[in-house]
Amino acid sequence: NAGVTQTPKFQVLKTGQSMTLQCAQDMNHEYMSWYRQDPGMGLRLIHYSVGAGITDQGEVPNGYNVSRSTTEDFPLRLLSAAPSQTSVYFCASSYSPRVETQYFGPGTRLLVL
């Protein structure tokens, strides 16, 4: 199993550009989520999904969109990037909604100029 994979590893965007951060898992996990990690603030939940076709907002959803068309993939879309979205983004997945079983991906470092 590859576990949780994320692409790209690093991306530079200009303000106003859009992009999609990819996340995939091969463990047949129903629950997937996106976090952003900023210095001194820990990890904050952006969006999560409890299964294909079902998504919900986390703590900091503004400026981000998600969709879940398959069990394996959970992409995160930035519609119009802003410097405040400069961060490291982590995708995670788990067998059940009990989030303690989450496995995290390696992260995507995003710089918005």
Added chain:
Amino acid sequence: QQQVKQSPQSLIVQKGGISIINCAYENTAFDYFPWYQQFPGKGPALLIAIRPDVSEKKEGRFTISFNKSAKQFSLHIMDSQPGDSATYFCAATAGSARQLTFGSGTQLTVLP
């Protein structure tokens, strides 16, 4: 609003020493308290976790102490090793909630 407060922000310990990281929470509905370990360039990985029905849980050199009345919990790393150098996050979740609330993290450096 930070519901889980973690301290210290950074910690330097000599090899063989004890590392102690503390967390405090406000939400009395929290019923699961995991600790995550993160190495540079990697995602967080579950290290050890505790539920409030016990006051202590030990796994190898790692121990969680839990004080329900004070709404505090801490991670103790005994015989700290340079390989333990990482960022540690405490977290909490409540019941059927599908969200983890993380502390701000502690960067641990163990000197050889």
